[in-house]
Every structure is written in structure tokens, then in C-alpha cells.
Amino acid sequence: MKALVVFYSLEGHTKFIASVIAKELKCDLLELQPEKEIPKTGFKKFFWGGKSAIFKEKPSLKNKIPDLEQYDTIFLGTPIWAGTYAPPINTFISDNEIKQKNIAFFACHSGGGAKKCFGRLQDFLKDNNIVGSIDFIDPKSDDEEKKSEIKNWLNDIIMTKLN
Numbered sequence: 001m002k003a004l005v006v007f008y009s010l011e012g013h014t015k016f017i018a019s020v021i022a023k024e025l026k027c028d029l030l031e032l033q034p035e036k037e038i039p040k041t042g043f044k045k046f047f048w049g050g051k052s053a054i055f056k057e058k059p060s061l062k063n064k065i066p067d068l069e070q071y072d073t074i075f076l077g078t079p080i081w082a083g084t085y086a087p088p089i090n091t092f093i094s095d096n097e098i099k100q101k102n103i104a105f106f107a108c109h110s111g112g113g114a115k116k117c118f119g120r121l122q123d124f125l126k127d128n129n130i131v132g133s134i135d136f137i138d139p140k141s142d143d144e145e146k147k148s149e150i151k152n153w154l155n156d157i158i159m160t161k162l163n
């Protein structure tokens with residue numbers, strides 16, 4: 001398996017999960033960074049971020065996206081914004097041809113769940129093999145329990161879905 005972890009994170013929660021996955025799998029990590037980041041605090045954060053998610057915006061990214069041909073498995077991580085994936089993820093899945101890969105989703109939210117988001121991603125990425133999904137409520141980076149939950153999830157995917 002050659003895997004890539006792709007994620008966006010405004011406030012660090014999704015970044016924590018992404019780095020645990022990449023460390024565990026010893027695989028490449030790609031943090032999507034919009035050219036213009038939204039404010040990180042207060043009402044403005046929810047206003048601009050929420051609007052951008054609701055209107056399915058595709059913000060330009062600073063990143064140079066690697067050739068995805070070299071990966072057979074992608075872990076795709078996002079915070080939940082207005083019930084769905086964050087706009088930089090929309091840019092990534094819209095601007096790159098993602099087909100015939102194993103894909104697993106991970107998401108962080110404040111309690112609203114990730115079901116709708118995962119359903120939308122699954123619809124968008126229908127030419128792929130979806131191998132798993134997991135979500136967390138605002139995980140803290142020193143949470144050892146979360147780390148072992150992620151490791152168990154990865155083991156389960158590797159043992160049952162990728163062989």
C-alpha cells in the first residue's frame with residue numbers, strides 16, 4: 001500500500017488526527033492551505049467559513065499537489081463546516097482526478113456528527129473504493145485514548161479492506 005494523508009484544518013484538531021495516521025502508516029502527509037485563510041476566531045470565523053461551505057466555494061490553494069497516480073490509498077480529513085466538508089477539500093476533490101483508489105474519511109466536529117459529510121464525499125468520489133470513516137469531537141492532541149482508537153481503526157482497514 002502507498003498511502004497519502006490529505007487534510008485541511010483551521011484550528012488543529014483534524015491536523016492532530018492526520019499526523020497520528022501519517023506517523024502510524026509512515027506515509028506522506030499533505031496539509032491543504034488556502035491562499036487566503038479565513039479569520040481563526042470569533043463570529044467572523046463562523047460567518048465566512050459557514051458561507052464558504054454552504055456556497056460550495058473552491059478556494060485557491062497554496063499547495064503544489066503531488067502526482068496522485070503514485071498512491072493507491074488516500075486518507076481524506078476535514079473539519080465539519082455547516083454540516084459538510086471544508087472548502088479546501090472541495091478544491092482538492094474537484095481539481096484532481098481521483099479514481100480507483102482506496103479512500104478513508106476522517107473528520108472533526110463539535111458534536112454535530114459527520115454522517116452527512118461522509119455521504120457527500122462518498123457520492124462525489126463514487127469511482128473509488130471507500131474503505132472506512134471515523135470522526136471525533138474536537139479531539140485534544142494529548143489524548144492517548146484517541147490515538148489508540150485511530151490505530152485500531154487503521155489496523156482494521158489494513159487487515160480487512162486493503163488485502
Ligand SMILES: Cc1cc2nc3c(=O)[nH]c(=O)nc-3n(C[C@H](O)[C@H](O)[C@H](O)COP(=O)(O)O)c2cc1C
Pocket residue numbers: 008009010011012013014015045046047048049050078079080081082083084108109110111112113137138139
Ligand atoms: C465555519 C465553521 C463551521 C462549523 N460547523 C460545524 C457544524 O456544522 N457541526 C459541528 O459539529 N461543528 C462545526 N464546527 C466546529 C468544527 O467542525 C470543529 O471545531 C472541528 O473540530 C474543527 O477542526 P479543526 O481544528 O481541524 O479546524 C464548525 C466550525 C467552523 C469554523
